Amino acid sequence: MSSRKAILGAIRHSLGRQRGDGAEQAVEARLRTHDRNLVPQRGCLEGEALLSLFSSQAERVDATVERVATDAEVPEAVAEYLKRNNLPPRVRMAPHPDIQALPWAEKAPLLEVAEGRADPQDLVSVTPAFAAVAETGTLVLHSGPQTPTTLNFLPENHVVVVRASQVVGAYEEVWDRLRAANPAALPRTVNMITGPSRTGDIEQRLELGAHGPRRLHIVLIAEEGDS
Amino acid sequence: MASEEHSVAPPKMPRVGLFVTCLVDLFRPSIGFAAVKLLEDAGCSVVVPSAQTCCGQPAYNSGDRKDARGVARTVLRAFRGLDYVVAPSGSCAGMIREHYPKLFAGEPEEAEAEALASRTWELISFLADVMKVERVECHWPARATYHDSCSGLRELGIRQQPRQLLGSVEGLELVEMAEAEVCCGFGGTFCVKYPEISDSIVSKKAENIENSGAELLMAGDLGCLMNMAGKLQRRGSRVEVRHVAEVLAGQQEEPAIGEPAKQVAK
Amino acid sequence: MQSTSHAFKQNAHRALHDPMLQKAMGHVRSGFIDKRVQAAARLPEFDQLRDQAKAIKDHTLAHLDHYLERYEAKVLEMGGKVHWCATAEEAREAVLSICRSLDARTVTKGKSMLSEEIALNEHLEANGIEPVETDLGEYIIQLRKEPPSHIIAPAVHVNKEQVEADFRRVHKNLPPERSLSEAAQLVDEARQVLRQRYLEADVGITGANFLIAETGTSVIVTNEGNGDLTQTLPKAHIVVASLEKVVPTLEDCATILRVLARSATGQEFSSYTTFSTGPRRPEDPDGPEEYHVILLDNGRSSMLGTEFQDMLRCIRCGACMNHCPVYHAVGGHSYGWVYPGPMGAVLTPSLIGVEEAGHLPNASTFCGRCEAVCPMRIPLPKMMRHWREREFEQHQAPAKARLAIEAWAFVAKRPRLYRWATSLLIGALGRAGRRRGRFRELPLAGGWTAHRDFPAPSGRSFQARWAEQQRRGRASR
Structure with a gap:
């Protein structure tokens, strides 16, 4: 007997499973409707309150957040960020149209921009986000031809460009958006990123930059009152 | 939590059966007398059924359900026909309230066990939550700290009640020790089955007690009190150890736990 | 892993006399407890x-059979x-054959x-494959x-x-004069050394915090980002998961995630929560080409339908051990096998037998703190008591x-005998202890007096005095 059959048989035996007990239909229904459970109040904000919760939550976990009013301000914000942190003016960016469309050459002429998956030598990556979740200051990114996953983990500095319209209150809204954008299947990898990499493995004291990025910088494109 | 389920107003002068508990009965009768005083002051009529022994916890927690039921039956029998059963111990009251119904599930005494559970209370929470006692008339000048015994705290939700009543004792200054809600390491048979581990736990507790600066330690369970008193005394500490009921009843003439009586012959 | 659970007492004795360990355990007491309280307090719906979360599990x-299918x-x-692997051995072999x-x-x-x-590392090493923990x-x-x-802080x-000494011993190619006295320097060195290992590896193995039936997804929750590099860079990603990890939907996973990190480290959310579904897609620029899930039973299916089924709700947050006075x-090593603390005291006898691990469910004061903090509301003390009953x-x-319990019960079941026997006992103890008040x-x-004094009884029971008072009339009290 295969292990699969033996295991399922053992489970059915332990549960006292009987044919026609409705269990399969119950499972079917739950998977189809994927109802929400309780969503915390703080995940139900809107407008400026939503954006400011996102920012404050992200900052609580050691991300930095910079708000800009328009797309055109992003390249300069990135260039300034590198300067502030004594980083060379060189980034690896996601080959994603939203990022490519930013006026890099015009607004940050000294910035050297390369595209593609991350090399181990890359110090800084710039990626878009699929969504951002206010309740815990979490970014949601996913794999795909325009968004290599290595960009999220290999470089020491990760800059993520988020639009106000991408900020949602709770994880459940991300699931809905993911299902809508990927009706066939989830992307291979969906990363929920909440602050930079950290460890407490040495005497339970927090240290940033264990294996993933040491710094996580979020550029939030939102005009006042925009959401 | 326990306190909300039974918020029905008590009868005018409720008949309360005192479940003394075996430890108090044998090692520290003054806690029993303190309980009687506090209950009577609160307007209860107290009876002490003589056929009571032990709640059965040692057997229950050792996996011996049959003997646990056997001992528990003595409690069921001894406390029939009373408005309430009150014990000066969160552990024993918790045993009756939380565990008797499970112990007798499917047994002929199931309904009786449930009924007993629903009218059984730990002393201090009974005074505060049922009899609505808000203060006691007594004077006890000391810097004191209170240890939250585990069963009372986590099974019965006893936390505020003793602190509230102790707050009304004239002259008593209540200070909180670190980790007041952490187990003292007694654990019934645990302390004799795993004496070294128990010692490590009670040693940390003793440090916290000493560091609080208190000169008097109180708790609501004699097992924990004997454990902590024994450790403090072995360390040469001068902290006095007493049951919270003894303090609330103003029994200052009684020597503290593990201390010799002032006059030997009585 | 070879169990030493039967030698719990000896293990504990060693641990209690190990000053380095005792110092380190202080970090557990201070590191986790307050943070959990604060995280819970910040979320009113916690x-x-x-x-x-309990209801979901x-x-x-x-419905485990249907969800697994x-x-x-x-x-x-x-x-x-x-x-599908019924035993640890099958799981080890399955991983090995994928690697081969x-x-x-x-x-x-x-x-x-x-x-x-499943003692995977030993098996891989024995077969010429080097496992590198990241x-x-x-x-x-x-x-x-x-x-x-510890299950989350190994x-x-x-x-x-000690870490400094280990790094100096093993990282021989680094300059010996380098400074490693700060935690940050140790973290940096590990980062550098392991970075190279990620890039060389042929296979990446991770566990799973959840398996999502709706989407066929495995989920890992980490803080360091090591799991992500492990599963993204090599050719193949192997997920090792036991069958109770399955949850129905993304929504259900989100609910449990909301209690997981808060209970574990007191974070509101861990740094990285990663959802993996299949291998890389043809158009993806990175990611593993193969995706394997080792789905292990190893005794769990026989816990279903028993008094130990609730244990299968465990999400391995570690809150129970973080709050356990015995732990x-x-x-953790005293427990003698993989899972320490209260969750280990319940799970270990289920997985390796109560004959081997019988001490574990006994070595508890039943203080109940583990159950009070368990995000999945697992009645851990109750299940330890079930083991004692077995x-x-x-x-x-x-x-x-x-014998002692039965003797006590024999007496306690007979109130008259109880009064007679106990009066003899405490009479004697009372006389002997009268002068000092304690022994x-x-x-x-x-077991008691090796470590602490024993308070002497006053010599006459409450009941005897009460009866006398009743006889004399209460005025003389």
């Missing part, structure tokens, strides 16, 4: 979410493979308790050739100075303890 376990179908649809099919020489690993349970704590204990002592028993005293029924409890030594109570 306790409601615990109830819902209860529902899933009651749906999960499997989805993994296959997404191009992954599922390897890829001519793997090194594998990187994210932290996985299940990998410890979680910093796991890396440290791999260097020290020790098992983890090196919690190790002090900084604080003796550390031991008692099967006459595995120590004969001396059994420093007492026959048959050496």
Whole structure:
């Protein structure tokens, strides 16, 4: 007997499973409707309150957040960020149209921009986000031809460009958006990123930059009152 | 939590059966007398059924359900026909309230066990939550700290009640020790089955007690009190150890736990 | 892993006399507890979410067969493979054969308790494949050739100075004069050393915090990002998961995630929560080409439908051990197998037998703090008591303890005998202890008096005095 059959048989035996007990239909229904459970109040904000919760939550976990009013301000914000942190003016960016469309050459002429998956030598990556979740200051990114996953983990500095319209209150809204954008299947990898990499493995004291990025910088494109 | 389920107003002068508990009965009768005083002051009529022994916890927690039921039956029998059963111990009251119904599930005494559970209370929470006692008339000048015994705290939700009543004792200054809600390491048979581990736990507790600066330690369970008193005394500490009921009843003439009586012959 | 659970007492004795360990355990007491309280306080719905999380797992376990089938179908649809394994041995073999099919020489690993349970590293090493642990704590204990002592902080028993010594011993190609006295320097060095290992590895192995039936997804929750590098860079990603990890939907996963990190480290959310569905897609620029799930039973299916089923709700947050006074005293290694603390005291006898692990459910004061903090509301003390009942029924409890309990019960069931026998006992004790008020030594109570004094009884029971008072009239009280 295969292990699969033996295991399922053992489970059915332990549960006292009987044919026609409705269990399969119950499972079917739950998977189809994927109802929400309780969503915390703080995940139900809107407008400026939503954006400011996102920012404050992200900052609580050691991300930095910079708000800009328009797309055109992003390249300069990135260039300034590198300067502030004594980083060379060189980034690896996601080959994603939203990022490519930013006026890099015009607004940050000294910035050297390369595209593609991350090399181990890359110090800084710039990626878009699929969504951002206010309740815990979490970014949601996913794999795909325009968004290599290595960009999220290999470089020491990760800059993520988020639009106000991408900020949602709770994880459940991300699931809905993911299902809508990927009706066939989830992307291979969906990363929920909440602050930079950290460890407490040495005497339970927090240290940033264990294996993933040491710094996580979020550029939030939102005009006042925009959401 | 326990306190909300039974918020029905008590009868005018409720008949309360005192479940003394075996430890108090044998090692520290003054806690029993303190309980009687506090209950009577609160307007209860107290009876002490003589056929009571032990709640059965040692057997229950050792996996011996049959003997646990056997001992528990003595409690069921001894406390029939009373408005309430009150014990000066969160552990024993918790045993009756939380565990008797499970112990007798499917047994002929199931309904009786449930009924007993629903009218059984730990002393201090009974005074505060049922009899609505808000203060006691007594004077006890000391810097004191209170240890939250585990069963009372986590099974019965006893936390505020003793602190509230102790707050009304004239002259008593209540200070909180670190980790007041952490187990003292007694654990019934645990302390004799795993004496070294128990010692490590009670040693940390003793440090916290000493560091609080208190000169008097109180708790609501004699097992924990004997454990902590024994450790403090072995360390040469001068902290006095007493049951919270003894303090609330103003029994200052009684020597503290593990201390010799002032006059030997009585 | 070879169990030493039967030697719990000796293990504990060693631990209690190990000053380095005792120092390190102080970090557990100070590190986790306050943070959890604060995280819970910041989320008013925390306790409601615990109830819902429990309900989700209860529902899933009651329908586990169907959820596993749906999960499997989805993994296959997404191009992954599922390897059903009834035993640890089957699981080890399945991993090995995948590695061999890829001519793997090194594998990187994210932290996985299940990998410890099936003793995967030893098996890979014995077959010429080098496993490299990448979680910093796991890396440290791999260097020290020790098992983890905590399920989320595997090196919690190790002090900084010990890590420094291990790094100097093993990282021989780094300059000996480098400074490693700060935790940040140790973290940096591990980062550098392991970075190279990620890039060389042929296979990446991770555990799974959840398997999602709706989407065929495995989920890992980490803080370091090591799991992500482990599963993204090599050719193949192997997920090692036990069958109770399945949850129905993304929504259900979100609910449990809301209680997981808060209970574990007191974070609101861990840094990285990663959802993996199948291998990389043809158009993806990175990611593993193969995706395998080792789905392990190893005794769990027989816990269903028993008094131990609730244990299968466990999400391995570690809150129970973070709050356990016994764990604080003796550390994780004393428990002698993979899972320490209260969850280990319940799970270990289920997985390796109560004959081997019988001490574990006994070594608890039943203080109830573990149950009070468990996000999945697992009645841990109740289940430890179930184990004690089984031991008692099967006459595995120590004969001396059994005799003492039965003797006490014999007396306590007979109120008259009780009054007579106890009056003799406390009369004698009372007379002997009257002068000092306590004993420093007492026959048959050496376990107690070795460490603390024993308060002497006053000599007459409450009941005897009460009866006398009643006779004399209460005025004389």
